[in-house]
């Protein structure tokens with residue numbers, strides 16, 4: 001098969017692993033910097049151009065879209081979808097997962113446990129918002145933050161009001177969330193491929209930071225999920241329409257609560273857990289891109 005990896009970082013560990021595993025199975029693979037792709041919109045002919053050439057004849061694409069390029073990256077993915085090329089992650093699922101409010105709306109509708117959350121923008125009723133989530137301490141997040149940037153722990157009511165006020169003045173949409181204090185600084189990442197948890201790790205901050213993001217200096221160790229955690233992670237992935245994703249959860253007194261579902265999870269979890277992630281993604285493509293071709297032949 002001919003596989004395209006849409007990635008800005010050919011030297012990135014995740015990209016390198018995908019290339020390696022695809023080649024091992026005899027596939028042709030090309031890393032495409034989607035930020036440098038351009039599309040010509042002609043009636044009836046969806047095309048993606050890259051380095052002066054049309055990209056054609058791919059059987060599958062693997063989008064690895066950076067969060068700061070969600071909009072442009074997902075429209076390049078959409079252009080491939082319009083050519084009926086199999087993608088491991090759909091453009092709409094990428095867009096949804098990058099919006100924290102939209103994600104939480106979808107998860108709560110699906111019955112997935114999430115921390116109590118209020119979404120607000122232009123409200124003067126800050127006290128009411130605080131009450132809704134049970135008062136300080138609370139977590140306040142910007143709607144499109146990532147890697148732990150834009151997540152604030154407001155320990156007192158005064159601090160919470162000041163942070164909300166600041167976001168309000170700046171016109172930033174934000175979420176106010178109950179603080180899961182019982183497992184502060186620790187969360188669990190379940191890496192899911194095609195309805196299976198292929199690796200799971202526990203991340204903890206190394207200092208007194210409440211955020212466990214590896215980007216904030218967190219540390220990961222392998223962890224075995226409980227049956228309940230596995231079930232919830234899979235349910236969250238399904239609700240978000242993501243066959244490949246990283247589900248982040250916290251172990252709370254009320255049971256596992258999902259914080260977010262990452263549509264382009266890093267493969268560093270391979271090194272931490274000793275579990276292979278990249279081969280299962282190539283498996284997934286082999287099974288599904290072919291099935292689609294067959295279906296197309298019959299259904300044409």
Ligand SMILES: Nc1ncnc2c1ncn2[C@@H]1O[C@H](COP(=O)(O)OP(=O)(O)O)[C@@H](O)[C@H]1O
Pocket residue numbers: 115139141145146147148149150151177178179180181184185186187210211212213248259260
């Ligand atoms: N409600 C919460 N209670 C306690 N800690 C939280 C809560 N929400 C987030 N955190 C901590 O902050 C980190 C970053 O939050 P997250 O919602 O995942 O944002 P980001 O998209 O920036 O990673 C989490 O990994 C977790 O450690």
Ligand SMILES: [Mg+2]
Pocket residue numbers: 147148213248259260
């Ligand atoms: Mg996170």
